[in-house]
Amino acid sequence: MSALLTVNGVSKAFGGLQALSDITLSVNTGEIFGLIGPNGAGKTTLFNTLTGLYTTDRGEIHLDQTRLDNRPPHRVLKAGLARTFQNIRLFAEMTALENVLVGRHARTKSGVIGAVLRLPATRHEEADSHDRAHALLQRVGIAQHANRLAKNLSYGDQRRLEIARALATEPSLLALDEPAAGMNPAERSALRELLLQLQADGLTLLLIEHDVKLVMGLCTRLAVLDYGVKIAEGTPDVVSRDPKVIAAYLGDESI
Amino acid sequence: MLNSSLLRSRWFSFGLLALGLALLPFLIDAGLGRSWVRLLDLALLYVVLALGLNIVVGYAGLLDLGYVAFYALGAYVYAWLASPHFGLHLPFWAILPLGAALAGLFGVLLGAPTLRLRGDYLAIVTLGFGEIIRIFMNNLNAPFNLTNGPQGINLIDPVQFGGASLSQPLSVFGYTFSGAHLTYYFFLVLVMAVIFISMRLENSRIGRAWVAIREDEIAAAATGINTRNLKLLAFAMGATFGGLAGGLFASFQGFISPESFNLMESIMILCMIVLGGMGHIPGVIFGALLLTLLPEALRYTGDWQRSLFGQIYIDPADLRMLLFGIALVAVMLYRPAGLIPSARRRQEFADAKA
Amino acid sequence: MDIFLQQLINGLVLGSVYALVALGYTMVYGILELINFAHGEITMMGAMVSLAVIGALALAAPGLPGGVILLAGLAVAIPVCMALGMLIERVAYRPLRNAPRLAPLITAIGVSIILQNIAMLIWGKQYIPFPPILPQGRHDILGATISDTQIAILVLAVLIMLALILVVQKTRLGRAMRATAQSRQVASLMGVDVNRVIASTFIIGSALAAIAGVMVSAYYGLAHYYMGFLLGLKAFSAAVLGGIGNLGGAMLGGLLLGLIESFGAGYIGDLTGGFLGSHYQDVFAFFVLIAVLVFRPQGLLGARVVERA
Numbered sequence: 001m002s003a004l005l006t007v008n009g010v011s012k013a014f015g016g017l018q019a020l021s022d023i024t025l026s027v028n029t030g031e032i033f034g035l036i037g038p039n040g041a042g043k044t045t046l047f048n049t050l051t052g053l054y055t056t057d058r059g060e061i062h063l064d065q066t067r068l069d070n071r072p073p074h075r076v077l078k079a080g081l082a083r084t085f086q087n088i089r090l091f092a093e094m095t096a097l098e099n100v101l102v103g104r105h106a107r108t109k110s111g112v113i114g115a116v117l118r119l120p121a122t123r124h125e126e127a128d129s130h131d132r133a134h135a136l137l138q139r140v141g142i143a144q145h146a147n148r149l150a151k152n153l154s155y156g157d158q159r160r161l162e163i164a165r166a167l168a169t170e171p172s173l174l175a176l177d178e179p180a181a182g183m184n185p186a187e188r189s190a191l192r193e194l195l196l197q198l199q200a201d202g203l204t205l206l207l208i209e210h211d212v213k214l215v216m217g218l219c220t221r222l223a224v225l226d227y228g229v230k231i232a233e234g235t236p237d238v239v240s241r242d243p244k245v246i247a248a249y250l251g252d253e254s255i
Numbered sequence: 256m257l258n259s260s261l262l263r264s265r266w267f268s269f270g271l272l273a274l275g276l277a278l279l280p281f282l283i284d285a286g287l288g289r290s291w292v293r294l295l296d297l298a299l300l301y302v303v304l305a306l307g308l309n310i311v312v313g314y315a316g317l318l319d320l321g322y323v324a325f326y327a328l329g330a331y332v333y334a335w336l337a338s339p340h341f342g343l344h345l346p347f348w349a350i351l352p353l354g355a356a357l358a359g360l361f362g363v364l365l366g367a368p369t370l371r372l373r374g375d376y377l378a379i380v381t382l383g384f385g386e387i388i389r390i391f392m393n394n395l396n397a398p399f400n401l402t403n404g405p406q407g408i409n410l411i412d413p414v415q416f417g418g419a420s421l422s423q424p425l426s427v428f429g430y431t432f433s434g435a436h437l438t439y440y441f442f443l444v445l446v447m448a449v450i451f452i453s454m455r456l457e458n459s460r461i462g463r464a465w466v467a468i469r470e471d472e473i474a475a476a477a478t479g480i481n482t483r484n485l486k487l488l489a490f491a492m493g494a495t496f497g498g499l500a501g502g503l504f505a506s507f508q509g510f511i512s513p514e515s516f517n518l519m520e521s522i523m524i525l526c527m528i529v530l531g532g533m534g535h536i537p538g539v540i541f542g543a544l545l546l547t548l549l550p551e552a553l554r555y556t557g558d559w560q561r562s563l564f565g566q567i568y569i570d571p572a573d574l575r576m577l578l579f580g581i582a583l584v585a586v587m588l589y590r591p592a593g594l595i596p597s598a599r600r601r602q603e604f605a606d607a608k609a
Numbered sequence: 610m611d612i613f614l615q616q617l618i619n620g621l622v623l624g625s626v627y628a629l630v631a632l633g634y635t636m637v638y639g640i641l642e643l644i645n646f647a648h649g650e651i652t653m654m655g656a657m658v659s660l661a662v663i664g665a666l667a668l669a670a671p672g673l674p675g676g677v678i679l680l681a682g683l684a685v686a687i688p689v690c691m692a693l694g695m696l697i698e699r700v701a702y703r704p705l706r707n708a709p710r711l712a713p714l715i716t717a718i719g720v721s722i723i724l725q726n727i728a729m730l731i732w733g734k735q736y737i738p739f740p741p742i743l744p745q746g747r748h749d750i751l752g753a754t755i756s757d758t759q760i761a762i763l764v765l766a767v768l769i770m771l772a773l774i775l776v777v778q779k780t781r782l783g784r785a786m787r788a789t790a791q792s793r794q795v796a797s798l799m800g801v802d803v804n805r806v807i808a809s810t811f812i813i814g815s816a817l818a819a820i821a822g823v824m825v826s827a828y829y830g831l832a833h834y835y836m837g838f839l840l841g842l843k844a845f846s847a848a849v850l851g852g853i854g855n856l857g858g859a860m861l862g863g864l865l866l867g868l869i870e871s872f873g874a875g876y877i878g879d880l881t882g883g884f885l886g887s888h889y890q891d892v893f894a895f896f897v898l899i900a901v902l903v904f905r906p907q908g909l910l911g912a913r914v915v916e917r918a
Binding site: 316318368369372373375376378379383384386387391525529569573577579580582583587588 | 643644700701704705708710711712713714715716718719720721722723725726727729730838842845846849888889891892894895896898899902903906
């Protein structure tokens with residue numbers, strides 16, 4: 001197994017608050033890697049530094065051979081790391097289809113001239129993007145809503161649309177920030193199936209999730225953050241028996 | 256069968272529209288008089304301006320209150336290169352693109368420092384830029400006479416095709432077209448081009464990226480959009496249209512001064528977009544036509560006042576801005592998607608209410 | 610030396626007026642994150658209304674002392690502006706509190722156009738002179754002069770700013786305002802009547818604007834229906850310079866902007882070898898604004914706000 005994503009000694013502080021201290025971890029190609037920890041442990045902060053929304057104070061991030069830290073978000077995405085957001089961030093006044101088409105932006109090239117003159121290359125590219133977008137909507141199970149505005153979709157469908165949009169960017173690593181939040185049991189199990197399928201197709205997944213059952217069942221390995229520090233890493237079995245992890249979740253220092 | 260009849264009906268309505276547009280100046284000339292044809296020309300010019308600003312405000316969601324600066328730049332470039340001011344008389348087909356390109360370049364230059372700013376700050380800064388440019392226009396008659404100060408530049412060349420000038424009547428097959436009519440056709444062609452470009456851009460990779468930035472800049476960046484470049488592109492495209500309209504304005508009026516390019520002009524163009532329907536091409540066109548023609552219609556309130564009260568209490572020209580202000584507030588409160596919102600926005604507001 | 614001191618005095622006086630107007634912008638922004646575009650127009654209304662009263666009184670009762678006439682003008686202008694501020698908030702901003710950000714900004718522009726044109730319809734397009742009712746005394750300090758009007762403006766501005774700080778720091782209303790600025794939701798959960806607090810903010814800001822309007826017209830000796838636009842823009846720049854949302858910042862920013870303008874206009878000719886003259890005075894505010902927003906958007910005294918991703 002080779003490491004796809006390596007995070008080496010990354011630190012990030014906001015004013016006096018040390019949100020991440022010296023985080024080191026690596027995600028192997030093809031695995032589903034879970035990132036767990038109590039609220040405020042720094043999981044989303046780590047996501048934001050990984051995807052270029054925050055700068056790092058120290059440390060390095062690599063995806064394959066490409067260095068990602070302190071790169072603008074669109075470069076990170078182009079390198080192959082796509083993400084979803086904890087508090088769903090769709091383009092509310094665009095249709096579901098258009099949201100996914102925006103995901104194709106980084107993998108397409110047409111400019112103003114091509115668009116205005118509708119050059120053959122542009123037409124071809126647009127047709128290809130539409131085909132892929134429709135296929136992705138189908139894949140996440142919301143093809144019937146292709147022409148509805150994103151803001152009018154149900155909560156679960158919005159989460160799925162966000163995943164479709166991320167997939168449209170052809171990532172090698174997909175980072176999902178609490179994808180199951182707010183979903184009912186049926187939606188959760190559908191999501192679980194989808195994630196396993198994506199893994200089977202060769203995609204590597206990085207997952208922040210609160211639903212312990214989902215995490216334990218899905219993830220190949222886990223890392224646990226607490227107060228911005230990585231306190232454990234390993235298979236779900238090992239991690240769930242780690243006394244430091246139990247203490248962090250129960251809030252009991254004496255164990 | 257069905258397909259071909261559908262196609263025929265589409266071509267038919269298209270042909271009808273073309274015929275209507277071709278005859279429009281004659282109908283207006285006969286019905287309302289020559290001055291209304293000139294007004295129609297001006298209205299077309301504002302359609303270009305409004306569609307340009309629509310790219311910046313309507314698509315990319317960047318509230319630009321200094322848009323008139325690019326309009327002014329296009330106008331001054333035209334005036335410098337085709338008037339006795341510097342003794343230059345270059346042809347319009349060289350100056351119009353040059354002015355538009357220069358305005359586009361300035362769009363990038365002025366846009367660059369504002370990229371990190373959020374909506375309302377952006378509005379104020381662009382407003383500041385607009386004012387700075389106006390102050391310079393007013394004062395750059397010394398030490399070197401660039402703008403001729405508040406007096407402005409006079410005797411600007413009209414657009415000329417071969418020997419025919421758009422300010423002179425032209426006889427074709429025994430029928431005489433007035434300058435206003437010729438200008439109308441010339442402007443109409445350009446308006447069509449601008450509409451065409453806007454429509455093509457709207458439904459393209461670029462247009463979607465703009466709207467994505469408008470909707471959620473952070474998500475747009477995380478979805479692979481280079482937000483900096485695309486915002487600059489929006490500024491540049493909008494400014495280019497502004498510069499083009501400026502050149503047309505200079506050639507059409509034959510005279511320009513800083514007074515034509517004040518903040519109220521920026522706000523009026525913004526009003527056209529907001530009232531018509533932001534980001535929606537038919538709405539924006541409607542807004543531009545409405546706000547150019549309405550003030551003229553308001554002149555009649557002067558006659559009404561005189562016939563009702565025997566004298567004019569409120570100068571109709573003064574009433575105009577007041578009504579604009581009221582319309583801006585009322586539309587935002589009661590029809591936030593504009594008078595002609597896109598089908599999509601209509602659906603959205605229906606959903607919001609349900 | 611005397612020119613330097615003269616520019617310093619002029620700058621401080623001008624700056625204290627900017628500061629008063631800037632406070633109105635910064636208070637509203639602190640609570641609603643809204644640029645109250647119409648605030649400059651409220652200042653203009655303050656100047657126009659007070660001038661109308663002062664002009665009428667000076668004609669009707671020529672014997673009255675200047676101070677009394679001025680106070681009468683203020684006594685009418687302040688409540689009128691307060692009512693205007695409250696009305697604008699109620700009609701143009703409150704219904705749009707949860708709308709996209711562009712919406713209240715556009716109504717704000719609409720409201721300023723309305724106010725400008727109402728003023729123009731009432732008072733006409735000409736400049737309205739400030740009647741010579743105030744003492745015209747001038748004092749020499751180290752070769753520079755300061756007029757009675759300038760002294761009065763400085764003293765009054767400082768007193769008002771001190772009073773405002775007291776209100777915000779010590780009173781129940783002030784506490785409610787600070788709480789609302791932190792979080793509207795939490796404040797309302799804690800029993801703060803958020804609508805009342807917001808209305809009060811507009812009312813206080815408008816009262817300050819009315820006073821500033823009277824000061825400006827007394828200082829320049831005239832008023833005009835269009836004066837609010839540039840004044841408002843400059844005051845907003847001052848608020849941004851100091852750190853928008855920060856009361857101390859608005860005061861500091863106002864004073865600094867006054868000084869920048871006054872020294873800038875005084876020395877621009879020398880600095881550019883006569884290329885640019887003092888009629889470029891009005892561009893300084895914009896350059897300051899743009900420079901601040903580009904290089905230090907949080908302003909001089911504002912804390913850096915991390916954008917939440």
